[in-house]
Amino acid sequence: MKELNDLKMKVLDLLKEDARRSPSLLATLLGVSEDEVTTAIAELESDHVIVKYSAVVNWSKIEDEKVTALIEVQITPERGRGFEGIAERIYLYPQVKSVYLMSGAYDLLVEVEGHNLREVANFVSEKLSPIESVLSTKTNFILKKYKQDGIILEDHEEDTRLMISP
Amino acid sequence: MILDEGRVTEHKKSMESYLAPLVREIAPSGIRKFFDLVSANKDIITLGVGEPDFVTPWHVREACVYSLERGRTGYTSNAGMPELREAIGRYLEESFQVKYEPLKQILVTVGGSEAIDLALRALIVPGDEILIPEPCYISYSPITAIGGGVPIGIETTSENGFKLTAEALEAKITPKSKVLILCYPSNPTGAIMTYEDWLPIAKVVEKHDLIVISDEIYAELTYGEKHVSFASIPGMKDRTVLVSGFSKAFAMTGWRMGYACAHEDLIAAMLKIHQYTVMCAPVMGQVAALEALTTNGLEEKDRMMESYNQRRRLVVQGLRDIGLDCHEPQGAFYAFPSIQSTGLSSDDFAQRLLVEAKVAAVPGNVFGLGGDGFLRCSYATSVAQLTEALDRIGRFVEKLKKG
Ligand SMILES: Cc1ncc(COP(=O)(O)O)c(C=O)c1O
Numbered sequence: 001m002k003e004l005n006d007l008k009m010k011v012l013d014l015l016k017e018d019a020r021r022s023p024s025l026l027a028t029l030l031g032v033s034e035d036e037v038t039t040a041i042a043e044l045e046s047d048h049v050i051v052k053y054s055a056v057v058n059w060s061k062i063e064d065e066k067v068t069a070l071i072e073v074q075i076t077p078e079r080g081r082g083f084e085g086i087a088e089r090i091y092l093y094p095q096v097k098s099v100y101l102m103s104g105a106y107d108l109l110v111e112v113e114g115h116n117l118r119e120v121a122n123f124v125s126e127k128l129s130p131i132e133s134v135l136s137t138k139t140n141f142i143l144k145k146y147k148q149d150g151i152i153l154e155d156h157e158e159d160t161r162l163m164i165s166p
Numbered sequence: 167m168i169l170d171e172g173r174v175t176e177h178k179k180s181m182e183s184y185l186a187p188l189v190r191e192i193a194p195s196g197i198r199k200f201f202d203l204v205s206a207n208k209d210i211i212t213l214g215v216g217e218p219d220f221v222t223p224w225h226v227r228e229a230c231v232y233s234l235e236r237g238r239t240g241y242t243s244n245a246g247m248p249e250l251r252e253a254i255g256r257y258l259e260e261s262f263q264v265k266y267e268p269l270k271q272i273l274v275t276v277g278g279s280e281a282i283d284l285a286l287r288a289l290i291v292p293g294d295e296i297l298i299p300e301p302c303y304i305s306y307s308p309i310t311a312i313g314g315g316v317p318i319g320i321e322t323t324s325e326n327g328f329k330l331t332a333e334a335l336e337a338k339i340t341p342k343s344k345v346l347i348l349c350y351p352s353n354p355t356g357a358i359m360t361y362e363d364w365l366p367i368a369k370v371v372e373k374h375d376l377i378v379i380s381d382e383i384y385a386e387l388t389y390g391e392k393h394v395s396f397a398s399i400p401g402m403k404d405r406t407v408l409v410s411g412f413s414k415a416f417a418m419t420g421w422r423m424g425y426a427c428a429h430e431d432l433i434a435a436m437l438k439i440h441q442y443t444v445m446c447a448p449v450m451g452q453v454a455a456l457e458a459l460t461t462n463g464l465e466e467k468d469r470m471m472e473s474y475n476q477r478r479r480l481v482v483q484g485l486r487d488i489g490l491d492c493h494e495p496q497g498a499f500y501a502f503p504s505i506q507s508t509g510l511s512s513d514d515f516a517q518r519l520l521v522e523a524k525v526a527a528v529p530g531n532v533f534g535l536g537g538d539g540f541l542r543c544s545y546a547t548s549v550a551q552l553t554e555a556l557d558r559i560g561r562f563v564e565k566l567k568k569g
Contacts, residue, residue, distance in 0.1 A: 025480075028483050163201065164204055164212065
C-alpha cells in the first residue's frame with residue numbers, strides 16, 4: 001500500500017464530496033496548478049485508488065424501489081486459498097453489491113439487492129446456500145437507509161443563519 | 167401613561183425623551199439597515215453572513231444533550247466552570263504560547279461580545295480616548311460610547327494590507343488616550359499581524375502606557391502564517407486583555423461562549439460587573455465548550471480550517487478574475503475587494519448588487535474609516551453557492567462597465 005501525498009489526499013477528499021468537480025475548480029480550491037491536479041488524478045486512477053465515479057442514489061425516492069439484504073455467511077475456508085475463491089464465486093453475481101471478510105461470528109458479509117423479497121430469498125436458497133463450503137446463512141433485510149458512505153440520504157439540517165450578520 | 171380622572175390617557179412625553187442621551191445617540195448599525203433590505207428572498211445568495219456555515223460538530227452537541235439529560239442545569243461559578251477555565255488555559259498555551267493562571271486570569275463570558283463590553287466598562291473613565299483601527303468589527307465604537315469613552319478611529323488602508331502601523335497609531339495619540347482595541351485576524355478585512363508587524367506597535371503601546379483589548383476571536387482562522395497573539399509579544403501580556411471565544415473557530419455562534427484573559431486585578435474588576443449582570447455564562451454552553459477543546463474537537467476545527475482556506479482561494483481568485491482588486495486576506499473568513507473601479511460607493515454597489523444580481527454582501531463603509539470603496543464578502547458558504555455568487559457578481563460588474 002502506498003502512502004499518498006498531501007495533494008492526493010486533498011483531491012480525494014474533495015472528489016468524495018462531489019466527483020463532478022473539475023480539475024480547474026480543484027486547482028483553485030487547493031492553490032495549485034491545474035496540471036498538478038490532472039496528474040494527481042491520473043495517477044490515482046491508474047493506481048486504482050480511485051476505482052470509479054458513480055452517483056449515490058436514494059432508491060427510496062423512486063417507485064420501483066429495491067430491497068437490500070445483508071447476509072451473514074459462515075463458510076469453511078478452502079485448503080490453500082482460504083476465503084478468496086469462495087468470495088469470488090459469490091461476488092461475481094451481479095445482484096451481489098458488496099462482499100466483506102469479517103472478524104467475529106461469521107465469515108463473509110454479503111450485500112444482495114433485488115426487486116423484491118422473493119428475488120433475494122431465491123438468490124440465497126438457490127445460489128448462495130448450495131455452494132459447497134457455505135455452512136450457514138442469515139439474511140437481514142434493510143428496512144431503511146439513513147446514511148450511506150458518509151452521506152446522509154435525507155438531510156434535514158438546513159441553513160438557518162441570518163442573511164446578514166456582523 | 168398617567169391616570170386622568172379615572173381614564174387612561176396617552177402620556178405627553180415621548181418615550182425617546184426618557185432614554186439616556188448616550189444610548190439615544192448611538193446610530194443604528196449600518197448592517198442592520200442593510201439587513202432590512204434583504205427580505206426572506208430565497209433567490210438571494212448571501213455573502214453577508216459573519217458566522218461559520220458548519221453546524222457545531224455532533225460530539226459537542228451530544229455532550230450538551232447528555233449533560234442536560236443528567237440534569238446539569240444550575241448556575242456555575244461566576245467566572246465559569248474551573249475545568250473549562252483550565253482547559254482554555256492549556257489550549258491557549260499550546261496553541262498561542264500565552265500562559266494564564268486559569269483560576270485568576272481567565273473569565274468565561276457570554277460570547278466574546280460580553281468580554282469586550284466588560285473590559286471597556288472596567289477601564290473607561292468618561293472622556294478617555296479609545297483608539298480603534300478601522301475598518302473594524304462594528305461593536306467597538308458603540309460600546310465605547312455607552313461607557314462614556316471617546317472612540318478615535320485610526321484609518322488603515324489597502325496599501326498596507328489593512329495592517330495597523332506604528333505611525334498611524336502614534337498620529338492619533340493624545341494625553342487622553344487610554345485603550346487600544348485590536349482585532350487581528352480582522353473582520354472585515356481578513357488582515358493579520360505577524361510578530362514583526364506587532365513589535366513597533368508594542369513599542370508605541372509601552373511608550374504611551376496604553377492598555378490593549380485584543381479581540382482574537384479569529385485566531386484559529388489564519389492561512390499560511392500562524393496567528394501571533396498580541397499578549398505573547400514580550401512585555402505586553404500584563405497590558406493586554408485577550409478576548410476570544412468559541413463562535414468562529416469551533417462553529418458555535420449560537421452558544422454564546424467566549425472568554426477574557428488578563429492581569430488578575432483587571433479580571434477581578436470585570437468579574438464584578440459580570441457577576442451582577444449575567445451571573446455566569448450558561449452551563450450548557452460551558453459543557454459544550456469543554457468538549458470542543460478535547461482532541462476530537464481540535465481535529466474537527468482543523469478540518470473546518472482547511473475547508474475555509476479552499477473557499478478563500480476560490481473567492482479571491484474569482485473576484486480578481488472579475489477585475490476587482492482584492493488584497494490577499496490571510497485570516498478570518500472574509501474577502502474585502504475594492505469596488506472603486508466601478509465608480510460606485512460601497513452602499514450603492516451593495517444595494518444594486520442585491521437588487522440587480524441577487525447577491526447580498528456588506529458595504530465596507532459600515533465598518534468605519536477606510537471602508538468605503540470596499541465590499542465584505544464572507545466565504546463561509548458552500549462552494550456551489552460561492553461559484554454561483556461569483557458568476558452573478560461577474561455579470562453585474564460587466565453590465566456596470568457597459569454602462
Ligand atoms: C471581530 C469580532 N469580535 C467579536 C465577535 C463576537 O463574537 P461572539 O459570538 O463571541 O460574541 C465577532 C462576531 O462576529 C467578531 O467578528
